[in-house]
Amino acid sequence: MNKRILITSRSFGQISDEPLGMLEAAGYQVDFYNRDFDPTEFENKIGDYQVLIIGGHEFPAKTIKRCTGLELILKHGTGLDNIPLKAAREAGIKVCNAPGTNANAVADLTFGLILDLARRISYADRTVRNGEWKTVTGCDVFGKTLGLLGFGAIARNVALRARGFSMKILAYDPYLDRIPDEFADFVTLAHKDLVLAESDIFSAHLPLNEETRHIISAGTIEKMKPGAFIVNTSRGGIADEQALAVALVSGKLSGAALDVLEREPLSAQNSLRDLDNVVITPHIGMYSKEAMEAVSMICAQNAVSLMKGEPLQFCVV
Structure with a gap:
């Protein structure tokens, strides 16, 4: 049969x-x-x-x-x-x-979201469509410090893209004790606290398990540089969305871009839904x-x- x-x-x-x-x-x-x-x-x-x-x-x-x-x-x-x-x-x-x-596809989206957050592209588009024509001021990505949470295939492809923007790249990965040779010249393996403290942009690239669930928490965010950005294209449970919302409203974080959520699709009750400094895409990383x-x-x-x-x-x- x-x-x-x-x-x-x-x-x-x-x-x-x-x-x-x-x-x-x-x-x-x-x-x-x-x-x-x-x-x-x-x-x-x-x-x-x-x-x-x-x-x-x-x-x-x-x-x-x-x-x-x-x-x-x-x-x-x-x-x-x-x-x-x-x-x-x-x-x-x-x-x-x-x-x-999907490493290249997710890396492309990740870097697109980094640029979107920094230059407030989606926000500017919304204001124009709402009948406004006003200046929207963002910040440069060029030369900034990028922190990578995890350094697997996707994060490595993000690092290659960030190199073209002359970014300082720090990586934390609990499963690595050294950076692969081909990245050693432009990526530094560092303790998580150092990556958090020095990164202008922090991008998550870890699998979701009991060790990584809510690894981005209120405590994690408190250690981050004021005004930093967070990008998550890995799994929704990596980030505590309530803690993220509090930090985005208070100004501790300048913005966040999420391709993944703890519960998908986005609910009407999600506290991130109506924040102007948040970009949310419908889990399209591999698409x-x-x-x-x-x-x-x-x-x-x-x-x-x-x-x-x-x-x-x-x-x-």
Whole structure:
């Protein structure tokens, strides 16, 4: 019997037909469930499939019990915080992601948000559309100090972009004891407190786990340079949004740009919603044509490898 694959990622195969064609050519029966997602319906469906290509929706650990035939979970992206890895391991289900495929896309967005905050581009656009024509004063990015929280693939690409703006680049990464050689000339590895104290712009690039949840907190912000900017394109739970809002209103921070929130989509009650010094984008970091195609291809290749009994790429469980 042919294996069945369920695709719940909304962006799989959106750029070309090649990833879907690979699955069908390998003999998979392919079904999509990526619109009007309902957790209960997903739980009822998943037991009929051997492979899942999953996006950002939750996959509760209890649902693993329904996955009697599931062999492989493929994350259409990098972050694994929505997948119950321990439960999958105990059930003998392999889990793979697609790291690095979105590094340039997220780095581009990150640096775009840095420029937006510093020059108040989005704010100026809003004032013009509201019928005003007034001077909006920002600040230079050139020559400023950029602090990177984490120094993985995305942060390294941000550093490459920042180098072109002659920025002083400090990086804190609890998993590194030295900067890779190719970055040693222009990036300094430093203690988190030093990065906080000296950075004009602070950009988060860490996975979300129990150690990193709310690593940007009231205490963290208090250690930052007055008037600094915060950018988060990693995971929403990295930042305590209430503490962030307080600092933005008080003027402790000049601005923040967020591509991710603790709860998505943005709610009407979110205290960041109406602040003029906040830029919020709808979790679009990986959504470049190049990144979307690359991650779809890796997922398809891994599914084909499972069918052929070949080694999997980027297997984390």
